[in-house]
Amino acid sequence: MCALNLQKNEAADTDxxxxxxxxxxxxxxxxxxCGKVALIADGESNFPAVQTIRAALxxxxxxxVVAGEGDNxxxxxxLPDDVRAAIAVGKGAFCAARYFCTLRGxxxxxxxxxxxxxxxxxxxxxxxxxxxxxxYPADAPDAVYCDLSRIGSYDAAYGKLCLCALSAFxxxxxxxxxxxxxxxxxxxxxxxxxxxxxxxxxxxxxxxLLSLSADLALFLSRRKKRxxxxxxxxxxxxxxxxxxxxxxxxxxxxxxxxxxxxxxxxKPRAFYVxxxxxxxxxxxxxxxxxxxxxxxxxxVPTAKRTDALAxxxxxxxAVFCRKAESVAVYTERVKSGLYALGAKAxxxxxxxxxxxxxxxxxxxxxxxxxxLMRDFGLLT
Numbered sequence: 001m002c003a004l005n006l007q008k009n010e011a012a013d014t015d016x017x018x019x020x021x022x023x024x025x026x027x028x029x030x031x032x033x034c035g036k037v038a039l040i041a042d043g044e045s046n047f048p049a050v051q052t053i054r055a056a057l058x059x060x061x062x063x064x065v066v067a068g069e070g071d072n073x074x075x076x077x078x079l080p081d082d083v084r085a086a087i088a089v090g091k092g093a094f095c096a097a098r099y100f101c102t103l104r105g106x107x108x109x110x111x112x113x114x115x116x117x118x119x120x121x122x123x124x125x126x127x128x129x130x131x132x133x134x135x136y137p138a139d140a141p142d143a144v145y146c147d148l149s150r151i152g153s154y155d156a157a158y159g160k161l162c163l164c165a166l167s168a169f170x171x172x173x174x175x176x177x178x179x180x181x182x183x184x185x186x187x188x189x190x191x192x193x194x195x196x197x198x199x200x201x202x203x204x205x206x207x208x209l210l211s212l213s214a215d216l217a218l219f220l221s222r223r224k225k226r227x228x229x230x231x232x233x234x235x236x237x238x239x240x241x242x243x244x245x246x247x248x249x250x251x252x253x254x255x256x257x258x259x260x261x262x263x264x265x266x267k268p269r270a271f272y273v274x275x276x277x278x279x280x281x282x283x284x285x286x287x288x289x290x291x292x293x294x295x296x297x298x299x300v301p302t303a304k305r306t307d308a309l310a311x312x313x314x315x316x317x318a319v320f321c322r323k324a325e326s327v328a329v330y331t332e333r334v335k336s337g338l339y340a341l342g343a344k345a346x347x348x349x350x351x352x353x354x355x356x357x358x359x360x361x362x363x364x365x366x367x368x369x370x371x372l373m374r375d376f377g378l379l380t
Contacts, residue, residue, distance in 0.1 A: 015143040025056040031107040035084040036061045042068040042092025049089045067096040073127040076100040095125035098138040108141040115157035121217035148206050155341035157213040159248025161194035162334045165327045166229035166255045174366040228360040228368035235356040245343035263320040268310045269377030276300050283362035
């Protein structure tokens with residue numbers, strides 16, 4: 001048997017473990033020596049992996065169940081009360097397993113089949129319980145167990161790191177135009193890591209990317225506030241059928257170009273007041289979000305406030321132009337990295353891209369660049 005390779009997630013008590021699937025038992029015995037264990041798969045495609053793990057768990061009593069993203073998570077609580085650990089195989093089972101282990105006080109190990117580890121750290125988690133979807137608090141897993149031979153794709157995870165460059169831009173815009181602290185530093189570091197990863201190859205690349213994916217997922221779960229860049233990429237996946245890596249590729253290029261053009265050439269429209277109520281209704285319907293919550297979140301600026309924003313825009317646009325150019329120099333490196341990992345350039349026309357961009361102005365939790373464009377009358 002190969003020895004387990006264990007790292008510690010920098011910001012959480014979560015072990016990032018690398019090894020063959022049959023050695024999950026070694027990790028589990030570090031938490032409990034014996035007892036009842038739930039093996040939770042998110043669908044038939046992961047049944048072989050569950051069987052491999054089950055065969056290795058000698059001395060444990062195993063209960064195999066299916067709990068994918070659309071399955072009723074409350075069914076897990078029909079398992080015996082003395083289940084001491086759960087192993088979730090496939091990202092569709094992560095949230096249900098984490099919720100179950102949080103309430104039961106059990107250990108939780110997740111076994112990913114993709115490098116994007118968002119579902120391993122998302123909090124609160126979105127679950128189907130009692131006839132509908134709701135959000136519930138859930139602890140981070142005790143371990144993420146990575147068998148590199150079964151990680152299917154890396155482009156979505158790498159794309160999220162690259163997109164941090166635009167999220168940093170949104171955070172800097174919020175700091176300058178809305179005041180308060182600048183939350184861009186972590187995003188800058190993740191983007192720098194993405195650029196640095198281009199020099200890695202083979203298993204070194206895989207291990208480093210998985211560790212960074214865990215760090216980014218945990219950071220985003222704790223930050224809570226969604227940037228326009230993150231929302232735009234998610235909307236492309238949801239509304240245009242893009243995969244995560246392809247959505248990130250398109251988002252990076254599209255947002256960077258719109259941000260550059262805005263700070264280089266835009267002229268705020270004097271005396272123009274957007275129809276905020278109409279925009280919120282459109283965004284809520286488009287994204288499937290709660291309309292009332294969006295009304296409460298979005299603040300309509302006064303005419304005096306809009307004039308002040310325009311003055312700040314005039315004073316700061318040169319600085320933001322330089323920031324945009326400092327990101328643009330890495331465009332080809334980002335594109336080549338994502339293409340190499342299997343991302344495809346999605347066929348998204350200008351109308352659909354603008355719909356997602358416009359909705360991000362209302363959906364973002366910060367005063368983002370799209371929101372500034374809206375307030376200046378440039379998102380008609």
